[in-house]
Amino acid sequence: MAAHKPRKPPSPAANERGEPRSEQAYRYIVDAIKQGTLPPGTRIREVDLAERTGLSRTPVREALNRLQLEGLVANDPGRGTIITELDHSMVNELYAMREVLEGTAAGLAARHASEVEIAFLREINERDAQLTETLELVRNNKLFHSTLYRCAHNRYLLKMLHSLQESMMLLGPSTLTKPGRAETARSEHDAIIDALERRDSESAEDLARRHIREAYKVRLEAFFEAYE
Numbered sequence: 001m002a003a004h005k006p007r008k009p010p011s012p013a014a015n016e017r018g019e020p021r022s023e024q025a026y027r028y029i030v031d032a033i034k035q036g037t038l039p040p041g042t043r044i045r046e047v048d049l050a051e052r053t054g055l056s057r058t059p060v061r062e063a064l065n066r067l068q069l070e071g072l073v074a075n076d077p078g079r080g081t082i083i084t085e086l087d088h089s090m091v092n093e094l095y096a097m098r099e100v101l102e103g104t105a106a107g108l109a110a111r112h113a114s115e116v117e118i119a120f121l122r123e124i125n126e127r128d129a130q131l132t133e134t135l136e137l138v139r140n141n142k143l144f145h146s147t148l149y150r151c152a153h154n155r156y157l158l159k160m161l162h163s164l165q166e167s168m169m170l171l172g173p174s175t176l177t178k179p180g181r182a183e184t185a186r187s188e189h190d191a192i193i194d195a196l197e198r199r200d201s202e203s204a205e206d207l208a209r210r211h212i213r214e215a216y217k218v219r220l221e222a223f224f225e226a227y228e
Contacts, residue, residue: 020059021055021056021058021059022058022059022060022062022063022066023063024053024055024059025049025053025055025059025060025062025063026062026063026066026067028049028052028053028063029044029049029063029064029067029072029073030067030072030166030169033072033083033169033170034169036172038083039083039172040082040083040084040085040086040170040172041082041083041085042082042083043079043080043081043082044064044073044081044082044083045080045081046060046061046064049064064081070163070166070167071084071167072084072166072167072169072170083170084170085170086170086171088223091171091219091220091223092216094164094167094168094171095212095213095215095216095219097164098164098168098212099209099212099213099216100209101157101160101161101164102145102148102149102161102208102209102211102212103205103206103208103209103212104152104157104205105148105149105151105152105154105157105161105208106148106152106192106195106196106204106205106207106208107201107202107204107205107208108151108152108153108154108157108201109148109151109152109153109196109204110195110196110198110199110200110201110203110204110205111199111201112151112152112153113151113152113153113196117147117150117151118151118193118196118197120147121144121147121148121151121189121193121196122193124140124143124144124147125144125186125189125190125193127140128140128141128144128182128186128189129186134174134176134177137174137176137182138174138176141174141176141182141185144189148192148208149161151196171219173222175215175218175219175222178218178221178222181218184214185211185214185215188207188210188211188214189211191207192204192207192208192211195207
């Protein structure tokens with residue numbers, strides 16, 4: 001397993017909140033994937049995770065089983081249990097679903113979002129222009145998209161999008177790291193907001209789909225460059 005800084009065992013306060021130990025182990029692994037300390041392809045062992053989290057192997061095993069069902073962990077014949085690595089077809093499938101779901105969310109948002117919610121989306125996007133650090137841009141971008149999802153006011157769609165976002169963690173660095181992509185994405189967001197303000201559902205969905213296709217192009221370029 002790749003070396004990274006040991007994490008303090010879960011605090012007693014977490015147990016007092018009634019959080020199951022398997023949930024603590026699950027959250028530890030998910031956070032490590034998000035932070036890049038457990039990148040795709042990393043071999044993971046129950047005994048190592050138990051030591052790092054201060055938990056027994058049973059909740060760690062339960063967490064790994066759950067993660068395997070969610071597709072974040074896989075069994076590799078040569079390496080054992082690893083953080084799932086995405087191949088070209090899996091990346092394509094993820095973005096295909098993201099285009100469908102986010103397009104649907106934008107279309108619904110044009111019908112159901114309140115004026116206050118749309119104004120907040122505009123505020124988030126305008127804030128983006130003031131940010132210079134990549135991490136800040138990525139966080140603001142996630143806030144924009146999560147807000148757009150909620151603007152659709154459809155709990156079932158929101159649940160599917162949340163599940164998709166968990167899988168998107170396996171993609172690695174954000175496409176916003178590519179020079180010029182942050183500015184282009186901001187312009188694409190702006191066009192989506194304009195459509196929401198006009199209550200143009202068809203245009204909002206089309207623009208959101210186009211936005212995801214453009215992000216996919218950048219992702220695909222980075223994917224192939226990594227294998228040159």
